[in-house]
Amino acid sequence: MLALEYQSRAEGSVNLPGSKSIANRALLLAAMAQGETILQSVLDSDDTRHMRNALRKLGVNYTEQHNAQGLEVRIQGRAGGFSIADSAELFLGNAGTAMRPLTAALAASQGIFRLTGEERMYERPIGPLVDALRLLGADINYLQEAGYPPLLIHGASLQGGRVSIDGSLSSQFVSALLMALPLANEDTVVELTGDLVSLPYIQLTLDLMSRFGIQVQQVDTRHFIVPGKSSYQSPGEFVVEGDASSASYFLAAGAIAGGTVTVKGTGLASLQGDKAFAEILEQMGAQVAWGQNHISVSRGELQGGHFDLNAIPDAAMTIATTALFAKGPTEIRNVYNWRLKETDRLHAMATELRKTGAEVTEYDDGLRIVPPAVIQRARVATYNDHRMAMCFSLLTFAPAGVEIEDAQCCDKTYPEFFQDFSAICHN
Numbered sequence: 381m382l383a384l385e386y387q388s389r390a391e392g393s394v395n396l397p398g399s400k401s402i403a404n405r406a407l408l409l410a411a412m413a414q415g416e417t418i419l420q421s422v423l424d425s426d427d428t429r430h431m432r433n434a435l436r437k438l439g440v441n442y443t444e445q446h447n448a449q450g451l452e453v454r455i456q457g458r459a460g461g462f463s464i465a466d467s468a469e470l471f472l473g474n475a476g477t478a479m480r481p482l483t484a485a486l487a488a489s490q491g492i493f494r495l496t497g498e499e500r501m502y503e504r505p506i507g508p509l510v511d512a513l514r515l516l517g518a519d520i521n522y523l524q525e526a527g528y529p530p531l532l533i534h535g536a537s538l539q540g541g542r543v544s545i546d547g548s549l550s551s552q553f554v555s556a557l558l559m560a561l562p563l564a565n566e567d568t569v570v571e572l573t574g575d576l577v578s579l580p581y582i583q584l585t586l587d588l589m590s591r592f593g594i595q596v597q598q599v600d601t602r603h604f605i606v607p608g609k610s611s612y613q614s615p616g617e618f619v620v621e622g623d624a625s626s627a628s629y630f631l632a633a634g635a636i637a638g639g640t641v642t643v644k645g646t647g648l649a650s651l652q653g654d655k656a657f658a659e660i661l662e663q664m665g666a667q668v669a670w671g672q673n674h675i676s677v678s679r680g681e682l683q684g685g686h687f688d689l690n691a692i693p694d695a696a697m698t699i700a701t702t703a704l705f706a707k708g709p710t711e712i713r714n715v716y717n718w719r720l721k722e723t724d725r726l727h728a729m730a731t732e733l734r735k736t737g738a739e740v741t742e743y744d745d746g747l748r749i750v751p752p753a754v755i756q757r758a759r760v761a762t763y764n765d766h767r768m769a770m771c772f773s774l775l776t777f778a779p780a781g782v783e784i785e786d787a788q789c790c791d792k793t794y795p796e797f798f799q800d801f802s803a804i805c806h807n
């Protein structure tokens with residue numbers, strides 16, 4: 381249990397760790413590309429370790445070295461899919477950005493692959509992705525419950541042509557399919573169905589594919605054409621930008637208790653949708669200054685509000701704890717898929733926010749949070765969810781402080797979070 385005592389002020393700057401979403405995409409695309417890729421500032425955390433270990437088991441040659449910018453990974457690309465002589469078991473923890481993309485890439489590779497993970501991974505759906513891949517000729521079997529990992533994949537050649545995929549539970553299904561389709565035998569027209577979620581992550585995938593030499597044609601918001609029989613091309617050196625979701629905890633600290641807090645590594649030029657978190661803070665009353673590659677936030681009189689946060693589901697959790705410091709209620713809506721992530725985040729968040737004295741209504745797709753007159757000291761359970769540990773750290777700015785159970789679950793995306801966070805906190 382980690383006790384965070386009262387801190388009256390937030391001030392300083394932080395060099396963000398690399399983006400999880402970009403690192404796991406870049407690692408996979410570099411492994412399938414023609415030529416050597418040197419990835420710089422790669423996030424070194426559980427989620428990217430699962431991807432890196434999986435690539436190693438798939439026979440990808442790479443070296444790792446720490447330098448001043450963080451982790452450098454030099455990858456010898458395979459100029460195509462993966463090929464192993466017999467079978468491999470890949471343990472992917474609870475990393476959605478490893479499980480979903482590898483499922484698609486391995487369905488189009490050679491060999492027999494068993495994809496396993498933590499218990500929670502077996503409760504996170506993958507059915508819509510498997511359905512789409514099967515339509516293209518993939519041979520994928522569920523080893524436990526239909527629609528969920530673990531999976532047994534017999535690599536096959538994917539046909540291409542036309543395919544539709546339901547994007548209403550996770551954008552990762554769409555991203556995974558798009559990234560694997562250059563391995564198919566012909567071009568593929570992809571149609572997205574359902575109420576789409578987390579859209580900026582699909583754009584991120586298209587941007588990364590383009591950086592690795594594959595141009596996807598976007599016909600309209602629901603139709604894409606991906607060239608088949610194509611190989612990714614190494615961009616040479618590629619620098620992973622700072623993680624915009626990780627930035628949210630520091631920016632919220634500035635909004636609540638600034639001083640000015642600056643995050644370095646994400647900003648106007650960032651490819652990540654979660655940079656929009658700073659705009660929500662601004663709407664709540666914080667002062668925000670943008671640079672190409674940094675964002676600074678200073679304190680303002682924070683007001684609650686009504687926000688549709690479907691586009692920024694990860695940073696949205698930080699709005700829920702920031703809401704405790706705002707005047708008036710905050711409603712966060714259209715985040716139904718919080719229920720499918722590291723834990724049922726709607727339920728977990730409602731339960732833990734109530735411990736502070738807040739009045740919380742849990743909807744199917746969101747929360748209404750009425751802040752308490754005085755925030756109570758809570759012992760916050762984290763449900764093995766890194767973002768629960770990180771977003772509740774903001775309660776250090778309440779005079780009562782906060783206690784966080786199993787705080788080290790932040791290892792999933794940000795092992796040094798509490799060191800970096802304490803460096804901007806002052807009493």
Ligand SMILES: O=C(O)C1=C[C@@H](OP(=O)(O)O)[C@@H](O)[C@H](O)C1
Binds near residue numbers: 578
């Ligand atoms: O594609 C990605 O890198 C991600 C997409 C989002 O998931 P959903 O599309 O499931 O909302 C996000 O929550 C996750 O942390 C990373």
Ligand SMILES: C=C(OP(=O)(O)O)C(=O)O
Binds near residue numbers: 475694722793
């Ligand atoms: C939802 C998340 O992770 P994953 O990539 O496992 O989906 C997250 O990081 O908040």
